[in-house]
Amino acid sequence: MLFALAVAALVLVPVAVTFSSFARVEGDILAHLTEFVLPELVGNTLWLVLGVAIGVGVLGVSLAWLTAMCEFPGRRLFDWALLLPLALPAYVTAFVAIGLLDFTGPLQTWLRESWGFTGLPEIRSRGGVILVMSLALYPYVYLIAKNAFATQGAIALEAAQSLGLSRIQGFFRVALPMARPWIAAGMMLALMETLADFGTMAIFNYDTFTTAIYKAWYSLFSLPAAAQLASILILFVLIAVVFEQRSRTRMRYGTVGRSAASRRIKLSPALAGLALLYAGAVLAVAFLIPITQLALWTRDVIADDLDSRYWAFAWHSVLLAGIGALMVVAVALLLAYAGRQRPGPAMMWVQRLATLGYAFPGAVLAVGLFIPVAALDNWLIDTGRAWFGFDGSEILKGTLLVMLLAYLVRFLAVGFGPIDSGLHRITRNVDEAARNLGTGTAGLLTRIHLPMLRASLLTAGALAFVDIMKEMPITLMTRPFGWDTLAVRVFEMTSEGEWERAALPSLAIVVAGIIPIILMTWRGAHSHG
């Protein structure tokens, strides 16, 4: 319990720190912020949130309905392939889109030279950001809505039809409202990612809170301003969290009868063709085209760029993601164990709080954890100097501590989910059976729990590993000198508009990101047996 409380406290620290920043107001910077920056930031953020909500909603729900409820050629392939964009960080989709669609990009050049056509809308715009974010994040809605439709859609639709509704009416009046909590939960996850996104916004030069926090830190050198911006961003995020948690409590799986497999709607050839075209187009735009372009660019630059420095980036990425994933798995395991030892409503709340970090944007965590660690550092240095004649300017600041703590807070939920549900599958009777057969506490862990949890631990570790590899703002803002990673390299290259040279590190991140998706679909396919 004490441990769980400590983890929960770690989540609350950044919140408390950012809000307390209002106590030390730097007058002119704050005035500058409220007068020139804030109105634009809030406006940008609201438009973005609205646009992405509609985008992921429409894409996610329509694709989920098609693959879960309808039969058309290629459905089985699309069923999992439509998840692939998850492996593509939004910032990668973003710079590929700009590279392809910009005025100097191949598409516009071709249109201009062959047809004299110049009417293509500008990609570097609000619409462009929303489009890219929607394409990158729709899998959240797709995945969760597909489950909802597959478990209860068919029955609901048949019931509706037996009561005299057409299929279309049945979809809008029964199936869609029934799946609303699921869809809402998926949309809120996508919106949290949107609010947290830094890379895409930086590439598009679209000013939101995350980019503003970064600028406040690196251009204005004002930690308090960064913290104040962070606290406003937290308010936005908390609204999303409340909605997400509320819809989650309303999600109740009522599996009635057989799976939807035998009841899928057989689409007419024309409709099936349209479905194929639609799903294929989304997959192409959201995944196939970007990945092909990445591969082409990589081919162009690989001879020049693949030097020893590049291996250092990759090594740093793997090392950080590895350490971070191990930390996440260890802490998540302990947290889940604490819940097993002492179940109860209090523990449930503590666990929820401790895993809330997934909602906090990396930029917020970077600021919120850097400030207290820096304060601790100063205190340590002062005491060190007074007592031991210590001579130096930083102890903890120059280490990986802030970065790893921020990773832990942000990605604990990613690891906690699979481990906790894995632990729940081990019933108390299994424990008692082992003890009756002469096994003590240590034996219980090594002979029963760890072997039974192996798959869950692996999933948790893989998910955390990939998320940390993709992570940009925390790494960018808190890395010690010399710790450049693949994601940092992507940021540096894209901020100079060198799309080709950003492709190589991006491709490495994407390849690593596909692994857990394959793992997840593989486990999903096998857990039904």
Next chain:
Amino acid sequence: MAELILDSVSQSYAKRQIIADLTFTLPEGAIGCLLGPSGCGKTTALRCISGFEPIQSGEIRIGGEVVSRPGWMLAAEKRRIGMVFQDYALFPHLSVADNVGFGLRNDARAARQERIDELLVLVGLTAHADQYPHQLSGGQQQRVALARALAPRPRLILMDEPFSNLDVELRERLSIEVRDILKREATTALIVTHDQHEAFALADWVGVMHQGRIQQWDTPYNLYHEPGNRFVADFVGQGALVPGEVINDHQVEIELGVLEGHIPVECDASGCEQCVRNCHVDVLLRPDDIIHDDDSLLLAEVENKAFRGADFLYTLKLPSGQHALSLVPSHHNHAIGERIGIKLAADHVVAFRRE
């Protein structure tokens, strides 16, 4: 293999008494059964014996050794008790053979393998040794759980509702099989169930539990024919209680005539003597105590009937309006509402004093 003794064991949880003053002795090698409706405390009793729950008073002894007393209990893993769980709790990451051998890891490799083989033969699963639990049927999983519990030669086997997850047809066959296996291993075993057919098929001794107390600890035969109180009479077997009046210490008169036999009227120290004569009692009539006789002058109306294959179970309405049950061979097919001749065929009397 050892004798199990519970000596006035009590356990309460959050001020609610779960089991009270539980006392019984299960002889070495015998199969006992705690029978009762859900919530009667039978599973808690099992968990106290297995060492997962502490007790607040009394004593539990296995083979003469005290394993639980208030404030102290021997750790579950040191009790040498085998347990078969309701959901079997098989280890999903281990094969059938490794599940069975789980409790044998301190044995030499050869001895361990020999014991595993022996048990797989005993439960008839030799062909499935390398399969995993999820590949087996419910009945097979159950037998793996039993083999796993038996493997380390425990002093006592406990089974919690062992057949509740199985089909009805499978239950009867398996309960006979399980009894056979337990007897061949000569294990002392205690089983918890709410199903009296299971209890009767399996057990040498049955304790009927109600509200945390043992109402009667007896052989199945005696529970049916000599129920000690109204709860046992009602819970075990079918039957009806009809009002009667005691004539003397071996005769009681009911609507259908006079029954003869020892009259074990429940009575307290002061009330018993007065009660022998003219005392009002309820007499238990089992369905086999009333037989159908076309020549009988006693008539009763068929109010309901249940066809059970070899016989009918008729619910009869006696002239006074009282209800009684009668088991009648199935070629006597009477319509509902028909009046049929009946007569008493009870060879002993079970009567409870009327409050």
